[in-house]
Amino acid sequence: MKAEKTLPLLQVISWIIYIGICIKTGTIMIAYLISIFSNPQAAADLELGLNLSSLLEFKPIYYHLMLSLVIGIWMLKASIMYQVILVFKKLKLVQPFTQEIYAHIYKMSQLALATGLLSYGAFMYYRWLWKLDVELSNLQEYLSGRTEILFMAAILYVISQVFKRGIEIQSESDLTI
Amino acid sequence: MPIIVNLDVMMAKRKMSLNELSEKVEVTLSNLSILKTGKAKAIRFSTLESICKALDCQPGDILEFREE
Numbered sequence: 001m002k003a004e005k006t007l008p009l010l011q012v013i014s015w016i017i018y019i020g021i022c023i024k025t026g027t028i029m030i031a032y033l034i035s036i037f038s039n040p041q042a043a044a045d046l047e048l049g050l051n052l053s054s055l056l057e058f059k060p061i062y063y064h065l066m067l068s069l070v071i072g073i074w075m076l077k078a079s080i081m082y083q084v085i086l087v088f089k090k091l092k093l094v095q096p097f098t099q100e101i102y103a104h105i106y107k108m109s110q111l112a113l114a115t116g117l118l119s120y121g122a123f124m125y126y127r128w129l130w131k132l133d134v135e136l137s138n139l140q141e142y143l144s145g146r147t148e149i150l151f152m153a154a155i156l157y158v159i160s161q162v163f164k165r166g167i168e169i170q171s172e173s174d175l176t177i
Numbered sequence: 178m179p180i181i182v183n184l185d186v187m188m189a190k191r192k193m194s195l196n197e198l199s200e201k202v203e204v205t206l207s208n209l210s211i212l213k214t215g216k217a218k219a220i221r222f223s224t225l226e227s228i229c230k231a232l233d234c235q236p237g238d239i240l241e242f243r244e245e
Contacts, residue, residue, distance in 0.1 A: 175218040177208045 004093055011088040018081040025074040032067045051137040058134050066129070069122040070142050076115040083108040097166035105163055109156035116150030119143055181241045184213045187232045202227035 027047045035042040035056065043063065044053040056063040087104045123143045129136060188198060195213070199206045204224060211217050225236055232239075 172218045175211060175216060177204060177212045177217045177220050177224050 007088055007091060007093075011085060014081060014085045014088055018078060018085055021074060021078045021081055025071060025078055028067070028074065029071055032071065036064075049138060050142065051135075052139065054135040055129065058132075062129060062134075066122070066125065066139070069118060069125065070139075073115055073118050073122060073143070076111055076118065080108055080111045080115065083111065095170065097163055097170040099167060102160055102163040102167060105156055106160040109153050109160055112149050112153035112156055116146050116153055119146035119149060179243055179245050181243050182212055182215050182217070182239060183241055184209075184228070184239055187234055187238055188213075191232050191234075193232065198228070198231055201231040204228075 024047065028050070031042050031046040035046070040056060041053070043056040044051050046052060046067075052063055052066065055066060083104050087101060087108075090098070090100055090104070092098075123140075123146060126136060126139060126143060188195070195206060195209055199209050202209075202224065204212075204227070212220065220240075225239070228239060229236060
């Protein structure tokens with residue numbers, strides 16, 4: 001079966017993406033901690049040119065809030081990816097409809113909703129700061145994809161409900177003699 | 178469920194064991210056990226036909242409707 005062969009491949013790809021997101025999140029977190037506790041100049045290059053030194057100089061509390069939002073969003077994205085890994089790990093095409101897979105997909109939809117809402121909040125905050133004439137370099141890149149994530153949350157919710165129905169049908173089929 | 182499976186009653190009447198019935202109707206022991214204990218949600222006509230043949234009875238002898 002072709003689909004069965006692609007599952008391990010998808011799992012490997014998911015692991016690569018997950019590790020990538022974790023590295024990105026970790027880099028921002030470490031740079032953030034350095035900028036607070038040892039060297040404020042670290043705010044000038046938090047991750048791949050992310051420069052929030054102007055914001056730190058403007059008002060440190062705004063800097064902390066923005067970085068907390070960015071780190072929170074990326075941590076949520078990593079959690080979504082981890083759920084994807086678990087789905088590919090546990091999915092068996094012979095009997096795909098299990099309570100475990102349903103729980104992971106449902107959790108993914110909730111995490112995606114939280115990510116989308118947090119990204120929207122962060123983007124509104126970004127626009128508000130932009131109106132205050134604070135230079136925020138390429139921060140917008142880190143807050144992109146909010147509408148897509150919200151749409152993905154809705155799709156995942158629908159898929160989870162289809163799975164829920166699938167579990168019922170499968171259990172009925174299993175108990176048909 | 179108001180549908181009662183009287184498979185054990187018919188098997189006792191015919192003095193047939195679950196193993197013997199399983200061999201005759203070509204249904205696994207675990208599936209017959211599910212049917213016997215009333216855990217089954219549905220029964221195929223083909224399975225019912227085989228059971229009726231093996232036990233020499235009518236579907237009504239195996240299945241019974243009892244209002245709760």
